[in-house]
Amino acid sequence: MWIQMENKLTKNLYLFPYLLWIALFVIAPILLVLYYSFFDIEGNLSLINYQKFFTPVYLKMTFSSFWYAFLITAISLLIAYPTAYLLTKTKHKQLWLLLIIVPSWINLLLKAYAFIGIFGTYGAANSFLNLMGIGSQQILFTDFSFIFVSVYIFIPFMILPIFNSLNELNPTLLDAANDLGASKWTTFRRVIFPLTIDGVKSGCQVVFIPALSLFMLTRLIAGNRVITLGTSIEQHFLVTQDWGMGSTIAVFLIIIMVVIMVVTNTRKRGV
Amino acid sequence: MNKLVRFFLIIALASAVLLFTISSLNTSQGYSGGNTLTIYNWGDYIDEDLIKQFEKETGIKVIYETFDSNEAMLTKIQQGGTTYDIAVPSEYMIDKMRHENLLLPLDQTKLPNLKYIDKRFMDLSFDPGNKYSIPYFWGTVGIVYNKKMLNGKNLTSWNDLWDPELQNEILLLDGAREVMGMGLNSLGYSLNDTKQAHLIAAKEKLDTLTPNVKAIVGDEIKMLLANEEASVGLVWSGDASEIMSENEDLDYVVPKEGSNLWFDNMVIPKTAKHIEAAHKFINFMLDPKVAAQNTEYVGYSTPNKQALKYMPKEIVNDERFYPSPALTKKLEVYDNLGKKNLAYYNELFLQFKMHTK
Numbered sequence: 001m002w003i004q005m006e007n008k009l010t011k012n013l014y015l016f017p018y019l020l021w022i023a024l025f026v027i028a029p030i031l032l033v034l035y036y037s038f039f040d041i042e043g044n045l046s047l048i049n050y051q052k053f054f055t056p057v058y059l060k061m062t063f064s065s066f067w068y069a070f071l072i073t074a075i076s077l078l079i080a081y082p083t084a085y086l087l088t089k090t091k092h093k094q095l096w097l098l099l100i101i102v103p104s105w106i107n108l109l110l111k112a113y114a115f116i117g118i119f120g121t122y123g124a125a126n127s128f129l130n131l132m133g134i135g136s137q138q139i140l141f142t143d144f145s146f147i148f149v150s151v152y153i154f155i156p157f158m159i160l161p162i163f164n165s166l167n168e169l170n171p172t173l174l175d176a177a178n179d180l181g182a183s184k185w186t187t188f189r190r191v192i193f194p195l196t197i198d199g200v201k202s203g204c205q206v207v208f209i210p211a212l213s214l215f216m217l218t219r220l221i222a223g224n225r226v227i228t229l230g231t232s233i234e235q236h237f238l239v240t241q242d243w244g245m246g247s248t249i250a251v252f253l254i255i256i257m258v259v260i261m262v263v264t265n266t267r268k269r270g271v
Numbered sequence: 272m273n274k275l276v277r278f279f280l281i282i283a284l285a286s287a288v289l290l291f292t293i294s295s296l297n298t299s300q301g302y303s304g305g306n307t308l309t310i311y312n313w314g315d316y317i318d319e320d321l322i323k324q325f326e327k328e329t330g331i332k333v334i335y336e337t338f339d340s341n342e343a344m345l346t347k348i349q350q351g352g353t354t355y356d357i358a359v360p361s362e363y364m365i366d367k368m369r370h371e372n373l374l375l376p377l378d379q380t381k382l383p384n385l386k387y388i389d390k391r392f393m394d395l396s397f398d399p400g401n402k403y404s405i406p407y408f409w410g411t412v413g414i415v416y417n418k419k420m421l422n423g424k425n426l427t428s429w430n431d432l433w434d435p436e437l438q439n440e441i442l443l444l445d446g447a448r449e450v451m452g453m454g455l456n457s458l459g460y461s462l463n464d465t466k467q468a469h470l471i472a473a474k475e476k477l478d479t480l481t482p483n484v485k486a487i488v489g490d491e492i493k494m495l496l497a498n499e500e501a502s503v504g505l506v507w508s509g510d511a512s513e514i515m516s517e518n519e520d521l522d523y524v525v526p527k528e529g530s531n532l533w534f535d536n537m538v539i540p541k542t543a544k545h546i547e548a549a550h551k552f553i554n555f556m557l558d559p560k561v562a563a564q565n566t567e568y569v570g571y572s573t574p575n576k577q578a579l580k581y582m583p584k585e586i587v588n589d590e591r592f593y594p595s596p597a598l599t600k601k602l603e604v605y606d607n608l609g610k611k612n613l614a615y616y617n618e619l620f621l622q623f624k625m626h627t628k
Contacts (some may be wrong), residue, residue: 041614057622116491121500140500141486223486224445225471238342239447241610242616267543 009237030254036247039146041240050249052197058232058249067176069211073158074148076207077200079151080158087159088166097163104156112220115149116140119221149221150211158203165199166192186257201264308548309334309342311355314533315546316408318568325555331548348373348540355542356549362397362534366607374403375539381550384557387577391599392534396606404536405553408571411594411602412449412506412531419520420502429457429526432503435479440479442495442504443487447620448605449531449614450477450487453505456528461608467615474619478626487624496521507533508592512570523591529601534574 040046054060087096103111118124119140126136139145169192176185193200215230224231229249236246312336322333336353338344341364348355348368360368368374379385379401388406398404416426420440426432432441432453443450452462454473464470485501496504497514506514511523539549555561563581566573572592573579573615579587587593594602610617 041610057604057618059624060625116495120495122497122498138485218488219445219489220491223442223488224624225486232621235617235621240614242614242617245614 013068024082029131033247033250033254036243037251039244041242041244049244049251050251052158052245053248053252060228061227061232062252064226065212066232068147068214068226068228071147072154072211073208075147075151075202076155077204080155080162080203084159084162084166087163088169093163093167097159101156104153108153109220111153112149112217115221119145127233140221141225143222143226144215146222146226151216153217154207154211157206160214161199161202161206162196163199165196169195205261205264209260212256213253299398306330306336306548307332308355308545308552309336309354310552311338311347311353311358311540313335313337313359314339316535317568318358318565321556321561321565324561325552328555329548329551330506331545331551333552338568345373348542351542353542354544356545357543357552358538358540360538361406361533362395362536363605363607365536365538366397368538368540369398373541375541375543375546375558376402377405377539377553378550381547382554382557382560384554387557387559387562387575389574391574392574395534395604397534397604398536404538405557406574407535407537407556408509409532409570409574410504410532410572410592411525412452412507412533413511413523413525413591414520415496415504415506415511415514415523417496417499417502417518417520418497418522426524427527429453429528431526432457432483434483437483437503439483439485440502441483442485442501443491444492444507445487445489447617449505450623451616451620452531452605456526456530459528462529462531462603463608465608465612465615470619472616474623477623478591481623481626482581509571512592516570525591525594525598525602527598527601529598529603532599532602532604534604535571 037049038045040048083100084270087093087100090096120126121138121140123140125139129135129137168214173191173195174187177191182190212228213230213233214228215234218224218226218228218231229252233246233249233253236242236249297387308331310333312335316337317335322335325331326333336355339346341361344358344360345364345368347353348358349371365374382405385401385405390410393401414426414429414432418424450461451470451473454477455462455464455469458469458473458476460469460473464473486495488495492504492506493510493514495501496506497517499518499520506523508523508525509527511521515521515523537553539546543549556565557575559575559577560581562573562575562578566575567577567582567586573582579593590598
């Protein structure tokens with residue numbers, strides 16, 4: 001009985017840092033954001049921010065954030081899946097994987113500035129187009145450059161989980177599918193893809209959620225031609241100092257993210 | 272476990288050595304005693320020879336630190352960790368700091384050189400009676416354009432930007448006051464207008480500019496214009512003079528309808544410990560010869576009337592940076608419009624940004 005109680009005590013003691021962390025850095029900030037969202041710009045308690053969120057300006061912004069985040073995730077997935085598959089077939093897979101991950105060690109801003117140089121009117125991309133006889137195009141400050149750079153930044157996070165789940169796939173299952181007369185496409189559709197769906201899901205989550213609130217790239221690469229919820233939050237906190245409105249947008253982002261997490265997780269149980 | 276302990280020990284040791292080095296460096300340079308002056312200024316915003324001259328004349332050691340935005344400076348002064356004796360904020364920030372009681376009043380009897388400052392730049396709305404601040408440099412908001420890329424076309428008016436020939440050629444600063452101000456000025460309204468109808472009219476006028484706007488960017492605008500990424504840009508005069516020295520094809524104009532007039536000003540923040548020395552330094556910087564030398568180095572416009580006499584004619588007579596009295600009358604300082612109006616400016620600016628081509 002004594003030992004049992006002591007065990008319980010130490011267990012609680014170990015739990016303490018975790019709980020403290022969660023309370024201080026997860027629950028408290030969310031509550032603060034929620035609290036600030038109920039104040040208008042002059043510090044009066046009101047629901048005006050929520051009312052404002054449902055005006056065409058912010059709804060349009062929410063829609064375009066979703067649309068760009070969707071495009072970024074979809075394109076990342078289309079490139080990442082075959083790449084991850086190929087990687088599992090190579091001899092030194094860990095080395096190849098490392099080479100893909102290395103760029104994510106470099107600071108995001110540094111990469112963005114590099115792309116300003118590459119995509120600029122006199123940059124490398126346009127000299128190449130000139131060489132091909134196509135002539136200079138505007139690449140910087142377009143939807144294309146924004147999506148390209150975002151995909152470039154997020155793709156390691158998509159490849160990694162897909163690679164892991166492909167790597168864990170039992171090769172005897174493929175042999176079995178083959179023996180039973182399944183074509184390559186059927187094997188992929190009925191065996192490989194369903195078994196790696198978890199990797200795809202966590203890859204999509206890891207890409208979609210941050211893509212929804214991207215903000216620096218919208219100015220540096222898209223020249224503020226793309227306005228996302230993230231841009232707007234940044235502006236409300238730093239420029240307008242309308243913390244209430246900034247918090248309200250953040251509250252909606254949190255709700256959207258929770259919904260996405262819940263939806264993708266319940267499907268997992270269904271499979 | 273042993274390895275982990277050793278790892279932390281090494282880091283602790285390294286920190287101790289660095290800390291010791293810093294403190295011994297500070298004492299060897301004479302930064303320890305009470306005879307110092309800590310200045311907090313924008314990067315590359317003073318001729319460092321003048322600091323040496325001041326140290327020689329007064330025997331006061333100067334510690335010079337820099338910031339890159341008014342907001343960053345405000346945060347540091349609010350926290351009060353470092354005892355800054357002098358800071359150089361812009362006018363709208365002075366209004367804010369004044370209301371938050373972050374500034375100490377100046378003793379004008381200790382600033383005899385104040386008489387050299389042009390009366391036009393004294394007693395302005397952000398600090399009536401110059402109780403807290405003395406102008407350091409001033410400038411305008413205007414248009415930088417590339418003569419070569421525009422085939423010699425001259426821009427003189429805000430409305431020239433709406434020229435269909437400039438399609439996809441304009442870079443704008445990512446600032447609500449600057450861009451909305453451009454819209455208001457182009458319609459003949461004041462930069463500080465708060466009438467809803469005028470603001471909406473300005474925003475709608477700006478919407479028609481979108482086919483010409485290539486991008487709305489931050490500080491990168493200097494690099495992009497110098498590299499000829501676009502031929503026209505909305506910039507502050509200080510940035511303009513900087514990039515014009517990098518690219519000779521660039522020219523700067525303050526549009527004839529009027530524009531913004533801004534100031535960076537010397538103040539003594541609440542954190543100050545060496546108030547006597549701070550006054551000495553401000554007075555030193557107001558000396559006409561010193562101001563002239565500093566202006567030539569920095570390249571912004573000086574408010575010191577007497578200093579103009581010690582400067583080369585081609586700088587003083589350059590109407591791009593020292594606009595004629597007629598144009599100066601049309602320049603306005605940004606008033607502090609209050610949070611609510613500012614939020615409305617930003618809301619309209621956001622809508623303008625979202626207006627697709």
